[in-house]
Amino acid sequence: MGWGAVFQGLEKISGRFPRLGNCGEPKIIAGRVSTQATGLVFNIQKYSVSDGPGIRTTVFLKGCPLRCSWCHNPEGLAPQPELLVVENRCAACGACRLACPFGQALAGSGAWPVRQPECNLCGRCVEACPSGARQLVGHAMSAEAVMTEILKDKIFYDESGGGATFSGGEPLTQAAFVLALLQACKAHGIRTALDTCGFGCTEDLLALGRLADLVLFDVKLMDEARHRQHCGVPNAPILANLRALAEVHEQIWLRVPVIPGVNDDAANLAAIAQLAASLPRVRQVSLLPYHHTGLSKHARVGHKYAHADLKPPTDERMSAARDIFRGHGVDVKP
Ligand code: SF4
Numbered sequence: 456m457g458w459g460a461v462f463q464g465l466e467k468i469s470g471r472f473p474r475l476g477n478c479g480e481p482k483i484i485a486g487r488v489s490t491q492a493t494g495l496v497f498n499i500q501k502y503s504v505s506d507g508p509g510i511r512t513t514v515f516l517k518g519c520p521l522r523c524s525w526c527h528n529p530e531g532l533a534p535q536p537e538l539l540v541v542e543n544r545c546a547a548c549g550a551c552r553l554a555c556p557f558g559q560a561l562a563g564s565g566a567w568p569v570r571q572p573e574c575n576l577c578g579r580c581v582e583a584c585p586s587g588a589r590q591l592v593g594h595a596m597s598a599e600a601v602m603t604e605i606l607k608d609k610i611f612y613d614e615s616g617g618g619a620t621f622s623g624g625e626p627l628t629q630a631a632f633v634l635a636l637l638q639a640c641k642a643h644g645i646r647t648a649l650d651t652c653g654f655g656c657t658e659d660l661l662a663l664g665r666l667a668d669l670v671l672f673d674v675k676l677m678d679e680a681r682h683r684q685h686c687g688v689p690n691a692p693i694l695a696n697l698r699a700l701a702e703v704h705e706q707i708w709l710r711v712p713v714i715p716g717v718n719d720d721a722a723n724l725a726a727i728a729q730l731a732a733s734l735p736r737v738r739q740v741s742l743l744p745y746h747h748t749g750l751s752k753h754a755r756v757g758h759k760y761a762h763a764d765l766k767p768p769t770d771e772r773m774s775a776a777r778d779i780f781r782g783h784g785v786d787v788k789p
């Protein structure tokens with residue numbers, strides 16, 4: 456399949472084309488971005504200890520070109536705001552229907568524990584809901600507003616060796632915004648990490664990588680067909696981007712989610728270990744065991760979840776996975 460077909464497939468999933476491969480003139484140029492840049496953020500996580508060294512603030516950017524079947528942040532996939540409904544919190548009071556501009560026009564009465572296709576994201580039902588069952592995710596924020604949040608915890612970064620991490624979703628889908636944030640962090644002496652799936656424009660990745668102190672780079676499946684099957688896109692541009700980044704960046708940590716029955720077979724893990732061993736600037740590999748947190752979130756955004764019965768990997772399985780990496784001379788954490 457050529458890139459045209461890939462783009463068409465992605466357009467169907469995400470409604471927008473990511474920029475891939477050699478994109479020509481980079482869209483983001485350091486001198487042109489400013490703290491007036493605006494992005495779509497779906498969460499700012501304080502006191503994070505799993506997105507790089509020390510205590511960190513992790514900024515989650517909305518929009519991702521991948522569709523990993525086990526995704527634990529499905530509210531970050533769509534590149535626009537969304538209404539989430541937590542059905543088991545609904546008290547069936549009907550306040551949402553009364554508050555909604557089109558609620559009265561629809562047939563029926565009472566509770567609305569589901570999302571409506573007519574929704575224009577006005578947020579009135581969210582304000583009206585007494586039980587917190589409705590939530591809008593994805594807010595436009597200026598880089599200045601995000602920096603205000605990041606700067607609140609600078610003392611913790613300084614004391615712990617932490618900093619700010621830009622994650623998602625996929626930060627490459629909002630590259631100019633992330634560039635502005637990386638520049639602002641640098642100006643304030645805050646160390647930064649970029650957490651990426653690697654699927655995007657090579658020039659954007661290298662431009663962001665030049666500013667980020669650390670790049671956390673996800674690798675899931677080495678087989679092209681299996682990657683398409685489980686992540687919705689080919690892995691060739693991801694691996695090409697990783698190799699391009701490893702030519703120039705000194706601090707890359709690979710992150711490998713371990714998903715039983717999807718990518719935890721010895722052949723796949725050995726292939727990732729070989730890749731890591733072949734890239735001297737990959738400093739460590741983190742193995743991230745599958746967990747259940749995505750399960751309820753998929754229902755909230757109206758997705759069917761393919762792994763409802765999947766159990767996290769056992770300690771023995773994780774230990775065996777670590778041994779595969781150590782067997783290739785790779786520093787593996789935890
Ligand atoms: S966000 Fe606005 S349009 Fe959408 S369901 Fe709620 S009240 Fe109705």
Ligand code: SF4
Nearest residue numbers: 545546548549551584
């Ligand atoms: S306002 Fe909230 S609790 Fe009441 S029916 Fe709507 S979703 Fe349920």
